[in-house]
Amino acid sequence: MSEMSSVTGPLQGIRVLDLSRVLAGPWCTQILGDLGAEVIKLEQPGQGDDTRRWGPPFLNDGSRDSAYYLSANRNKRSIAIDIARPEGAELVRRLVRDADVVIENFRVGALAKYGLDHASLAAIKPDIVYCSISGFGQTGPDRDKGGYDFLVQGMSGLMSVTGLPEGEPGGGPMKAAVPIADLSTGLYATISILAALQHRNRTGEGQHIDLALLDTQMVMLANQASSWLNGGVDPRPMGNQHPSITPYQDFACKDGRVLVALGNDRQFRDFCTLLGHGEWGNDPRFAVSGTRSDNRAALLALIEPAIAEWEAEALIAAMEAARLPGGRINTVPEALALPQIAARGLVHEIERNDGTSVRFLGFPGQFSRSPATYRCAPPRSAEDTRAVLGEKLGLSADELDRLQASGVIADTL
Numbered sequence: 001m002s003e004m005s006s007v008t009g010p011l012q013g014i015r016v017l018d019l020s021r022v023l024a025g026p027w028c029t030q031i032l033g034d035l036g037a038e039v040i041k042l043e044q045p046g047q048g049d050d051t052r053r054w055g056p057p058f059l060n061d062g063s064r065d066s067a068y069y070l071s072a073n074r075n076k077r078s079i080a081i082d083i084a085r086p087e088g089a090e091l092v093r094r095l096v097r098d099a100d101v102v103i104e105n106f107r108v109g110a111l112a113k114y115g116l117d118h119a120s121l122a123a124i125k126p127d128i129v130y131c132s133i134s135g136f137g138q139t140g141p142d143r144d145k146g147g148y149d150f151l152v153q154g155m156s157g158l159m160s161v162t163g164l165p166e167g168e169p170g171g172g173p174m175k176a177a178v179p180i181a182d183l184s185t186g187l188y189a190t191i192s193i194l195a196a197l198q199h200r201n202r203t204g205e206g207q208h209i210d211l212a213l214l215d216t217q218m219v220m221l222a223n224q225a226s227s228w229l230n231g232g233v234d235p236r237p238m239g240n241q242h243p244s245i246t247p248y249q250d251f252a253c254k255d256g257r258v259l260v261a262l263g264n265d266r267q268f269r270d271f272c273t274l275l276g277h278g279e280w281g282n283d284p285r286f287a288v289s290g291t292r293s294d295n296r297a298a299l300l301a302l303i304e305p306a307i308a309e310w311e312a313e314a315l316i317a318a319m320e321a322a323r324l325p326g327g328r329i330n331t332v333p334e335a336l337a338l339p340q341i342a343a344r345g346l347v348h349e350i351e352r353n354d355g356t357s358v359r360f361l362g363f364p365g366q367f368s369r370s371p372a373t374y375r376c377a378p379p380r381s382a383e384d385t386r387a388v389l390g391e392k393l394g395l396s397a398d399e400l401d402r403l404q405a406s407g408v409i410a411d412t413l
């Protein structure tokens with residue numbers, strides 16, 4: 001859609017110029033767009049966001065945009081400007097005058113030669129909130145290295161604690177199934193931008209936010225990093241077991257596997273009673289959470305054969321009746337079909353300007369007064385170039401024709 005209609009939400013009136021591509025930056029700007037911000041996505045003429053081609057699967061329309069791209073780019077308008085040309089970079093600088101936020105994920109220092117770095121844009125608009133996302137940050141010995149989610153999952157230590165233990169079949173370092181470093185950096189970018197906007201509202205000052213994938217993924221190690229920093233414990237992969245809570249894993253029943261997630265001593269005692277072995281709950285080896293983990297092998301040697309006597313659905317039903325947390329391991333299609341997901345209204349559908357439908361998972365927060373809105377499907381590359389430059393900069397049709405003919409701007413791929 002070339003125009004954003006019915007703009008509402010808590011960020012209504014915030015204008016974002018998105019110079020990022022792939023996932024961390026676009027994930028952030030999609031969230032801002034869901035919450036009502038106006039987002040203009042800048043793409044390279046003739047090229048577009050890399051993820052448009054990251055498939056299959058692809059959308060079955062003329063664009064052949066990938067499902068990957070569609071997951072992170074709704075509620076945006078797409079323009080294509082060649083920033084390597086002085087006239088193109090000047091167009092972007094003119095757009096910044098009307099923006100509140102700029103977000104970019106170029107290599108460190110790369111935008112300075114185009115006059116699109118923080119210092120250059122802050123000279124034009126001192127209260128701009130400028131967010132830079134890179135693999136390793138704007139400082140430090142690795143600042144000039146390129147960073148990708150998979151690389152950062154390995155460097156951060158995440159892969160060393162993910163997967164089955166070494167020595168078991170299939171054991172060894174394993175990445176997460178989704179690009180968690182990119183996604184979490186996108187979330188931290190959103191949080192940081194909102195905090196910087198609040199600072200600007202209070203003081204009138206803009207600022208530069210420096211976010212690194214490695215920094216974010218290190219912070220996301222959470223309890224695993226704290227175990228080493230505060231307890232001297234070197235975390236290792238444990239499959240589906242939890243390093244501090246037992247039992248907190250999947251178990252084999254007669255006809256499938258069931259998740260058991262018992263977070264406190266009462267739940268453990270009730271689960272033992274459910275299994276017909278209430279005495280386990282009072283055994284000094286298992287009665288308290290810390291000692292259960294210390295005696296994990298002995299406890300599992302008792303629990304595993306007891307659970308193996310159950311059929312999966314019967315055990316899940318018994319746990320639900322006892323208000324104990326447990327459940328099944330769903331496939332993605334099964335999870336998307338859950339009645340709970342339907343009741344929460346997570347799956348949405350919106351049409352592109354050619355009538356092609358795009359289905360997506362919406363913003364998870366349920367606002368009582370200013371909910372997220374879905375106003376614009378993920379755009380085709382450059383489809384809004386002429387409309388945006390006409391509206392924002394007052395360029396005439398003749399001027400737009402000249403810029404397009406010279407290759408400074410582009411229309412839909």
